[in-house]
Amino acid sequence: MTPITQNSSQLPRFRLLLVWGLMMVSGIGILVNLYRLQVTQAPVLEGRARRQQMVYLRPFVPRRSIVDRNGNVLATDRPAYTLYAHPKLFKMSKGEMAALLAPILGKSSTDLEKRFNQKQSGIRISYALTEEVADQVARLQANGLELIQQYSRLYPQQDLAADVVGYVNVDHRGQAGVEYSQEDVLERAVRTLRLSRAGNGALMPDHVPEGFLHFDDLRLQLTLDSRLQRAARFALKQKMDQFGAERGSVIVMDVRDGSLLAMATEPTYNPNQYSKFDVARFKNWALSDLYEPGSTFKPLNVAIALESGAIQPDNMFNDTGQIQLGQWQIANFDFESKGGHGLISVSKILEYSSNIGMVRIIQQMKSKVYYSWLERLGLGQKVAIDLPFEAAGQLKSERRFTAGSVNAATASFGQGFSLTPIQLTQMHAALANGGKLVTPHVVQGLFDSKGQIHWQPRRPAPRSIFSPKTTQAVIEMMENVVRQGTGKNAQIPGYRIAGKTGTAQKASPTGGYYSNAKITSFVGIFPVESPRYVVLAVVDDPKGKDAFGSTVTAPIVKSVVEALISIERIPPSQPIEPTN
Structure with missing residues (x-):
């Protein structure tokens, strides 16, 4: 039997103390770690947990639709898909996959296979x-194909109203177009959603607010009439093709409030x-490009002279056919063939489109007075239309304008300053509505599917320029232009139409005028007995010896007015005389 020594009896006690010590150290470590996790690092870890357990999504919400005044859809969102390929996941060869997809996508199988070889x-x-x-996809x-849903913009009318819609x-x-200028109205408000994530990463809809995907049914309604827009574009394109013109524009405005029923420019594009x-086709040059209006500005000058008291409607002026102002010689467009017209009335000056007669009229005013009237009309400013990229007209400074008599003389027949077609339309609307400048616009507001309005833009109040007496006198003179003057090609039997032709020299960007280019135009006001509409047609650089405002643009306005009569069911102004 082996005797028990003191050292052997102390070994269990040492082990016990060692285990106890390790347990104490471990316990203290655990307590320290618990304190660190639950106290010191608690906010950080809590935030990390939330980020792992929750996901924040901003769902894609379709843009509001755009419709014309009758509810015809001009632009809308529709579901669309992007197709991605992951060749590393294909269960078939790349060639077989390409052959499978090619007829569905309308692509070449060879091209698809090349795409598959780009990356994995x-x-x-x-x-x-x-x-x-x-x-179909x-x-x-097939493994390795992925479809991602989104929305794409669809324009059902294609190029019909691209100039306005954008x-x-x-x-x-x-x-x-309005896609740009009305971006804030077309985009619906979107809330960011907080969703819970399950342990496997799947989203749980416990935090989704009820009805969050219930979009409003509001649509942006325009003042355009698709039927009239189609008629205007057809008439414009027909004449442009006939005369080989560079570009053209037609504008139809309701003179009461400035709403545009049609605005067509050519050439255009399919959005x-x-x-x-x-x-270059994406800009609407009817409001972004400047031109010299020529004779279509003469009725406005007559109104200025009448309103200022410089002339009376029955005054007579001597049209000598040409005059010399300093070093500048000014002549009528028909001087070489007809010479001067002699002593003629203000109405005949418009009827013959006499440059000399207009110079005589404006010479009855001081240059500073005339200049102040041009400014009052808004020359040199924008019309503040609700479409983007509008250009302000150009007018010389008062000092330069009044420095010599030639500036007022050339301005009398629409040269020496520039404006946009939309501004000329606005000014003629002032003649038609009794003397007020209204703001041209294409946006009516946001309407729901029941036709109830929910939002309407605020516009400046109309600004009085001329008296109704003055505008009535000018409208009657413009009616004579259509009845027996240069605007005969705009006549419609049974209807009274006022108008003015314009065949202006085309200004060169480098100064002066092109020798072989011109801009033809015609502005019509209809119906004369109760003016409601202004129709302007402008055609840039028509070719041919017979290319004038009377032959190119007056027939365009006639066609548009005929469509307007049919659409609005406008009764004749007077009994239609039977034809033999």
Whole structure:
């Protein structure tokens, strides 16, 4: 039997103390770590947990639709799909996959196979696929294909109203027309959603507010009438093709409030395929480009002279056919063939479109007085239309304008200053509505599906320029232009139409005028007995010896007014005389 020594009896006690010590140290460590986790680092860890458990999403909300005044859709959002390919996940060869997809996508199988060889994953094959095509791809149930849903903008009327409506880019942002100027109205308000995430990463809708995907049914309604817009574009294009013109524009305005029923420019573009067109077509030159109006400005000058008291409607003026002002010689457009018209009335001056007669009229006013009237009309300013990229007209400074008599003389027949077609339309609307400048616009407001208005833009109050007595006198003179003057081609049997032709020299950007280019125009006011509409047609650089305002643009206005009569069911002004 082995005797028990003192050292052997102390070994268990040492082990016990060692284990106890380790346990104490571990316990203290655990307590320290618990304190660190639950006290010191608690806010940080809590935030990290929230980020892991919750996800914040901003859902894509479609833009509001754009409709014309009758509710016809001009622009709307529709579901679309982007197709991605991940070749590393294909269960078939790349060639077989390409052959499978090619007929569905309308692409070459060779091109698709080349795309598949670019990289192993994340190859964008097609953008903005329709639901029908996406369904065909989905039915393939092929591994390695991924469809991502989004929205694309659809313009059902294609190029009909592109000049006004505009288009959106691939990021769904407006780039032209009301798509750009009314971006804030077309974009719906979107809330960021907080969703819970399950342990497997799936989203749980416990924090989704009830009805968050219930979008309002509001639509942006325009003043345009698609039927009249179509008639205006057809008439414009027909004459442009006939005379080989560079470009043209037609504007129809309701003179009571400035609402535009039609605004067509050519050449235009299809907003569904905007990337295929020259960027120069995206601007609406009826409000972005300046030109010298020529004789279509003469009725406004007559109104200025009448309103200021410089002349009376029955005054007579001597038209000598040409005059010399310093070093400048001014002549009528028909001087070489007809010479002067002699002593003629103010009405005959407009009827013959006499430059010399207009110079005589404006010479009855002091240059400073005349200049102040041009400023009062708004020359040199913008009309503040609700479309983007409008250009302000150009008018010389008062010091330069009044430095010599030639500036007032050339301005009397519409040269030496420039404006946009929309501004000329606004000014003639003032003649038609009794003397008030109204703000041209294309936006009516936001309407729901029941026709109730929810928002309407505020516009400046009309500004009085002329008296009704003055405008009535000028309208009657303009009616004679259509009845027996240069505007005969705008006549419509049974209807009273006032108008004025214009065939102006085309100004060169480098100064002076082109020797072989002109701008033809015609402005019509209808019906004379109760003026309601102004129709302006402008055609840039028509070709041919017979290209004048009377032959190119007056027939355009006639066609548009005929469409207007049919659409609005306007009764004849007087009994229609039977034809033999």
